[in-house]
Amino acid sequence: AQTVTQSQPEMSVQEAETVTLSCTYDTSENNYYLFWYKQPPSRQMILVIRQEAYKQQNATENRFSVNFQKAAKSFSLKISDSQLGDTAMYFCAFTKWAGWYRDDKIIFGKGTRLHILP
């Protein structure tokens, strides 16, 4: 069974600083997707960034980037130049890829609550 572990329940950083959120996962699958979802106080689930396991290049989306270490089963999220609007719960998530379909049963971690301080 797949598991996703986020070891930091809560973090706080000053606005404009860079912050890294940690995530590790466990799977016997070779092909899969990893995600970071943001959940602001409105509780909507917003996809921040996605990484395909077969791609060696780390995904980036503007101020958001990941450090994907497949052998170590590690998938951290870096937020550069953090903004007050980045305050949210962040969930790391996993889904397997069967080669011809993507299983959208997503396995989520317990989340990291991130506070950006003015």
Add this chain to the structure above:
Amino acid sequence: EPEVTQTPSHQVTQMGQEVILRCVPISNHLYFYWYRQILGQKVEFLVSFYNNEISEKSEIFDDQFSVERPDGSNFTLKIRSTKLEDSAMYFCASTLRTDNNEKLFFGSGTQLSVL
């Protein structure tokens, strides 16, 4: 960007009552899902639905739960006899297909409170 719409945003019910949570997935999407999040806990998969039938369900999705796509646009989750532990945020999600990089779109959720 297209949106998945969920109604109501909040629902309060008495224990033992039936509730129906409604979702309107993005119009050309074919795969539909329900997830739930108990306050302070992680988001959990409930059920996936494709071609008018359940594709997969979790152990949470017991006989008290059912899903339906009654009219080609709505996708509903029914809880037949609610329990206190059903109190949670319920998220609907949809995607066009699962054989490529199509992403999963989540709705804003329905907060269910069982009293």
